[in-house]
Amino acid sequence: MKFVLIAAFVVLSACQMKPTKVTVQEPVMGENVTAEQLIKGKTVILDARPAFEFNLAHVPGSINVRWEDFSQQNPKSRGLLQNDLFAIARRLSLVGVDPSTPVVVLGKGAQGAGEEGRVAWTLKVLGVKNVYTLVHTSYREMNTNPNREAPQVQNKPYWKPEVAENLDTPLKVFKAEVTQNEKPVIVLDVRSGQEYSLRNLSTEKSVKASVVNIEWRDFFDDKGLPSKKIERALYEKNIAKDSRILVVSNHGVRSGAVVYALNYLGYKKATNFAGGYEQWK
Numbered sequence: 001m002k003f004v005l006i007a008a009f010v011v012l013s014a015c016q017m018k019p020t021k022v023t024v025q026e027p028v029m030g031e032n033v034t035a036e037q038l039i040k041g042k043t044v045i046l047d048a049r050p051a052f053e054f055n056l057a058h059v060p061g062s063i064n065v066r067w068e069d070f071s072q073q074n075p076k077s078r079g080l081l082q083n084d085l086f087a088i089a090r091r092l093s094l095v096g097v098d099p100s101t102p103v104v105v106l107g108k109g110a111q112g113a114g115e116e117g118r119v120a121w122t123l124k125v126l127g128v129k130n131v132y133t134l135v136h137t138s139y140r141e142m143n144t145n146p147n148r149e150a151p152q153v154q155n156k157p158y159w160k161p162e163v164a165e166n167l168d169t170p171l172k173v174f175k176a177e178v179t180q181n182e183k184p185v186i187v188l189d190v191r192s193g194q195e196y197s198l199r200n201l202s203t204e205k206s207v208k209a210s211v212v213n214i215e216w217r218d219f220f221d222d223k224g225l226p227s228k229k230i231e232r233a234l235y236e237k238n239i240a241k242d243s244r245i246l247v248v249s250n251h252g253v254r255s256g257a258v259v260y261a262l263n264y265l266g267y268k269k270a271t272n273f274a275g276g277y278e279q280w281k
């Protein structure tokens, strides 16, 4: 009898259960966003490839931007962002980007030199919350809807950047941190093994911080999204989610891309020494 009552209760409760409500949400930075979700969202599509390649083929409605557009002109400091961050924000508002706009930055992935990641880092520094990178061809393959192009760009009102200073470290601070190593820091050199063996900070007498080399490409998957697989390699090098990581390349481009990826993966104390080896000289 007891068994019959329990069974009846279970059947009745199941009958009363409402169907699961499925809601489609905009992708949120830091969640495990699938590329398919990205292209369904109301994203602005920026394309960070060279103008020549963009002109040959691009996603209709996407906008060609170069990382250099937001950086200083002087070759010796070309890794540094322009001093006037308001001017960058104004340019972004003209291509439909404000801090709450989801943005996908397309690039060449492993065939390139980290350009889309550097643009993504620039946007994050300016306070744009949801930024994703993708290989240009992946976007085209994933976009199975022939009628869907990038959404029409509409200007946004000018906005004041809420600068994420933690993502960008100037020479003075970088120098103090790596030479004093008061609070332990890790220098993550993301250039190729060959560049690293020619010259790296571990051979400089003044540098007390530990220096690690992992090439920037390892931080992204085939589609161009930050790759979770890198977490294991970092763990094996004693780099934890709360480690202070100073990322370096020659001019802050590949290092900017890696800081974007690390930030995405939850390494919140990773920062770009945007002046790079060029400025360290």
Ligand SMILES: O=S(=O)([O-])[S-]
Pocket: 079, 113, 114, 191, 249, 250, 251, 252, 253, 254, 255, 276
């Ligand atoms: O990627 S780079 O900063 O070495 S030019």
